[in-house]
Amino acid sequence: MLNSEETVKALNVMGEVFPNATTSLTKTDPFHFMLSVILSAQATDKAVNLVTPALFERYKTPVDLANASLPEVESYIKTLGLYRNKARFLVKCSQELLERFNGVVPKTRKELMSLTGVGRKTADVVLAECFGIPAFAVDTHVSRVAKRLAIVPPESDVLTIEKILMRKVPKDLWIKGHHRMIFWGRYQCMARNPKCETCPLLDICQEGQIRVMR
DNA sequence: AACTCGGGGCA
């Protein structure tokens, strides 16, 4: 298992390969950014960025979305997967935002996660991107990369992975580390056919070495 | 813990 120092070293190698690793979601105000993150579930950021300009032009405030009709919201996001769920999430989330938070996106993880459509990962991304509050959001890319590099045990669940990452990585590297692992998982260490042959982390990657052998 | 939503991206 990689120790703290080795983990940071690996993250820094990722940073050299992807110096501009950051979210591709269009950054707007916290309200609209939070909605963008909700929409990005099981979809690419590119696909999300394609629909959000028209969507947010139509629904500028939480009040607008709270009173929206579901079919109309769906019509704006039909090119995304899971669009019926997502439309429902956006409307209900806006209603709850008005009822409980006076229409202002809250700045704690607990409050964010109390909103419909906002889970652990979305909450962490909003905290980090909107408010600069350190969080190590764990998604499928982060999970896969952490396991392959043996930063975490192979059977770890998401919460365990997050705990270990937050322990092994200094807080000021949480947000960057998240972005780097996302890029690593998307462009170097893909789920199906990872580019192990040209991987600069192959020497510390047990799974990669096994993969290259055969 | 398993199931469901779902069009896109990619082999």
Next chain:
DNA sequence: TGCCCAGAGTT
């Protein structure tokens, strides 16, 4: 054409 995916809610 088939398979998986920058998740979260429900049961």
